[in-house]
Amino acid sequence: MRTSNATYLVKKGISSVWKNFLMSFASFSILMVSLLLVSCALLLMMNVNTIMGNIEDTNEITVYLEENVTDEQVEHIKSVLEKNDDLTDVQYVSKEQALEDFRNDMAEYSELLDYLEENPMPEAFLVRVKDLTKIRAVDKALNQIDGVEKTKAPYDFASVLTHIRNTFSLIGGAVLLALIVVSIVIVSNTIRTSVFARRNEINIMRYVGATSGFIKTPFFVEGMFIGVLAGAAAWGLTWLVYDSVFSLFSADLTLWQMFGFYGLTPFEDIMWLVLAVNCAAGALLGAVGTVISTGKYIKV
Amino acid sequence: MVELKNVNVHYSSGVDALQDINLRINDGEFVFIVGGSGAGKSTLVKLLMREITPTTGRVFVNGKNLAKLKGNQVAKFRRSIGMVFQDFRLIQELNVYENVAFVLRIADQSSRFIKQRVPYVLNLVDLAHKARSKPRELSGGEQQRVAIARALANDPGLIIADEPTGNIDPRLSYEIVELLRDINRSAGTTIIMVTHEHDLVKHFGGRIINIDSGSITFDDIIGGQDEDE
Numbered sequence A: 001m002r003t004s005n006a007t008y009l010v011k012k013g014i015s016s017v018w019k020n021f022l023m024s025f026a027s028f029s030i031l032m033v034s035l036l037l038v039s040c041a042l043l044l045m046m047n048v049n050t051i052m053g054n055i056e057d058t059n060e061i062t063v064y065l066e067e068n069v070t071d072e073q074v075e076h077i078k079s080v081l082e083k084n085d086d087l088t089d090v091q092y093v094s095k096e097q098a099l100e101d102f103r104n105d106m107a108e109y110s111e112l113l114d115y116l117e118e119n120p121m122p123e124a125f126l127v128r129v130k131d132l133t134k135i136r137a138v139d140k141a142l143n144q145i146d147g148v149e150k151t152k153a154p155y156d157f158a159s160v161l162t163h164i165r166n167t168f169s170l171i172g173g174a175v176l177l178a179l180i181v182v183s184i185v186i187v188s189n190t191i192r193t194s195v196f197a198r199r200n201e202i203n204i205m206r207y208v209g210a211t212s213g214f215i216k217t218p219f220f221v222e223g224m225f226i227g228v229l230a231g232a233a234a235w236g237l238t239w240l241v242y243d244s245v246f247s248l249f250s251a252d253l254t255l256w257q258m259f260g261f262y263g264l265t266p267f268e269d270i271m272w273l274v275l276a277v278n279c280a281a282g283a284l285l286g287a288v289g290t291v292i293s294t295g296k297y298i299k300v
Numbered sequence B: 001m002v003e004l005k006n007v008n009v010h011y012s013s014g015v016d017a018l019q020d021i022n023l024r025i026n027d028g029e030f031v032f033i034v035g036g037s038g039a040g041k042s043t044l045v046k047l048l049m050r051e052i053t054p055t056t057g058r059v060f061v062n063g064k065n066l067a068k069l070k071g072n073q074v075a076k077f078r079r080s081i082g083m084v085f086q087d088f089r090l091i092q093e094l095n096v097y098e099n100v101a102f103v104l105r106i107a108d109q110s111s112r113f114i115k116q117r118v119p120y121v122l123n124l125v126d127l128a129h130k131a132r133s134k135p136r137e138l139s140g141g142e143q144q145r146v147a148i149a150r151a152l153a154n155d156p157g158l159i160i161a162d163e164p165t166g167n168i169d170p171r172l173s174y175e176i177v178e179l180l181r182d183i184n185r186s187a188g189t190t191i192i193m194v195t196h197e198h199d200l201v202k203h204f205g206g207r208i209i210n211i212d213s214g215s216i217t218f219d220d221i222i223g224g225q226d227e228d229e
């Protein structure tokens, strides 16, 4: 199709948005709410995943050995740990190394350590768990090994997070699905109204040799234009919501850092991605709504 | 050339609208199709514009079996014929110029061509001065002339007019037929005009096809009364 005629169809579609203002506005609003929730959900997921990633990066279990283990026992434990498929990165920490690390971590108190007559730090292995969801079981198994005194694992917070993430995915997914269905129904109703208002014109177009593509294009423009507008508006709202949550969390970051939480991703880092996703999702929902009503009501 | 071979049209309502129609109309002819209300004239028109396909038999326009057209071929075929209806079928929201330009856009013509073609065809129907008017601001006769201009826009070899004078002042009806006859004579465009107005037919004469209850009962050439021309 020539650009001039394609432009004509696009203009026609957009002008239809204003002619059909009330219905268009209803579609716009519901799409905006859906997209706002979609992007908030995605951003939340993204941040939860970052946090989970941070925890997974430090998904270390420290396996403290008993006071009086022999070198052979240490070797044996090492081989047991290395053979365990759930673990990666088995690293031995000697008593001296442990003390050194402690000294470095607590630089201000390092003189205090000079008063110690003997090294109080136990020998240990640092191991990483491949799959964070299994950490509890793995930790239990490690405690059963002969010569292991106790272990230290961050699984309480991790399991809470995993649980939150799963529950959230489930509820969020269901709500999203419902909203998406409602959005599509409302968009397709809007387009149907528009098709109905122009049924006379559509009939005439058929008689004078318009292809179904030509007849349907303005309706797609209409549906997708509403979708993109809603996407852009949802993006603006997402920005507001996100920034207020962001400042809330940044204010008291030290508390959160204890849980492997190093702040939210700033909105500026992802704003264009969020805008693109919102507009694309809006256009897609608009197109799906249009497919439904034009497929049903326009036949050449 | 238009050709119907053993055509029957049976509507699902149970009506046999056309029965065993055999008909041939050559290029450049001007044909009146007459018959009472419900005789099957519009059904014949619908066949020719490929709105419906025959229940049995075949319809050819310019050698093409219309039942064989698929998808966008139907649209392309319709661009090669011009349609004129009793109720004008103009788009009320668009002005006269846009109503004509519209079909050229549908045929994907360049804006340059559209800009010169629309005034040209509006001039042919003597409506160049009404280009910016909306259809409702025009008389019935004028609206029908816009419809004829629109039918001419794509320079079709065949124009089919279904009761084009049915909704307009009888006095102006003659002008419309006159216009169609001029198009037929000057451009050699085949014209099929459906009407139930006997006065009109008697006045102009020519080839007359009479349809009665779905069958052709008369197909011959009669002399007109406008010999003085």
Ligand SMILES: Nc1ncnc2c1ncn2[C@@H]1O[C@H](COP(=O)(O)OP(=O)(O)O)[C@@H](O)[C@H]1O
Residues within 6 Å of the ligand: B011, B012, B013, B015, B016, B017, B035, B036, B037, B038, B039, B040, B041, B042, B043, B044
């Ligand atoms: N779409 C349709 N469905 C069922 N019956 C129809 C349809 N169109 C026309 N008919 C019937 O077919 C017959 C012929 O109609 P039509 O071709 O419109 O006649 P005309 O144009 O000569 O008045 C009539 O009896 C009419 O009621």
Ligand SMILES: [Mg+2]
Residues within 6 Å of the ligand: B041, B042, B043
């Ligand atoms: Mg009729």
